[in-house]
Amino acid sequence: MKIGQLSKATGTHIETIRYYERIGLMPPPARTPSGYRSYADPHRDRLRFIRHSRDLGFTIEEIRSLLDLSDHPDRDCSDADRIASLHLEQVEQKITQLENLREELSRIVGRCRGGMAGDCRVIEALADHSHCEHPHDGAVRL
Amino acid sequence: MKIGQLSKATGTHIETIRYYERIGLMPPPARTPSGYRSYADPHRDRLRFIRHSRDLGFTIEEIRSLLDLSDHPDRDCSDADRIASLHLEQVEQKITQLENLREELSRIVGRCRGGMAGDCRVIEALADHSHCEHPHDGAVRL
DNA sequence: ATAGGGTCTGTAGCAGCTACAGGGTCAAGA
């Protein structure tokens, strides 16, 4: 399987596959005489594992640990569960943060009555934190 | 006001203030004879506007537009409301995505019965997307 | 004189890709 086929089989950009190889997440595949990467089924499965984990929001480093466990079926697997639980907690935290954000934003949005910026309530609310209910500490990435 | 005082007054790292100046979000302030930045109250207000907007999750580019409106009180301000509504929508989308994630993750987590990685349900679930309910298309950043 | 704080510029790093530039390879059609 050449890289383009692997790309299609897994829905992963070619550049991303090469990137995963560069950072050691994917093992370097065999090469054809002309230097093309040549993948087999285990590569594809590994890449699917990676993509699925990424889709679930795991970081590269978490995936590295998970793959390491997957590579050593004899090891104790409680680490895997620990990583996943921790991750779930983070997702829940993020949801809470975003729900707070949504509240503040919905208080701000829709208050513009189509006038001029000078007395726009939206601008005003952004300028003055004291309109807010919560301290919303720290920028929340979307 | 020197940069350190502005930093404390707004809870913004010094490097971040200089960064905002470099990207044109904060205007270059006056300088003391020895080259130190010297800020006045309008700078502090502007920085508070920026920080507050960042805390609400607006991107730098969105904030640029909002500041632009704030700088021109005579302009029509419906843009401000549009930016904020759009942003609210994105926050809501993100919440939905994360809630899906949470569901999938909570299905995966806790299935490890403390055995070996070889028959760990967590690893298994990551390897095989077909366990999942939803397609969870595309990686979701936390 | 010196020690400590603060400040300056400029550059590099983080995550996780994505997007080139500038070249080589390969199969099919004229």
Place this chain on the structure above:
DNA sequence: TCTTGACCCTGTAGCTGCTACAGACCCTAT
């Protein structure tokens, strides 16, 4: 046989929004 076009290669730079240096300067107190 030649050429076209699709594919592949390496290497590097860019994205967002900061953060963290290095190496220098300034200012005040002792």
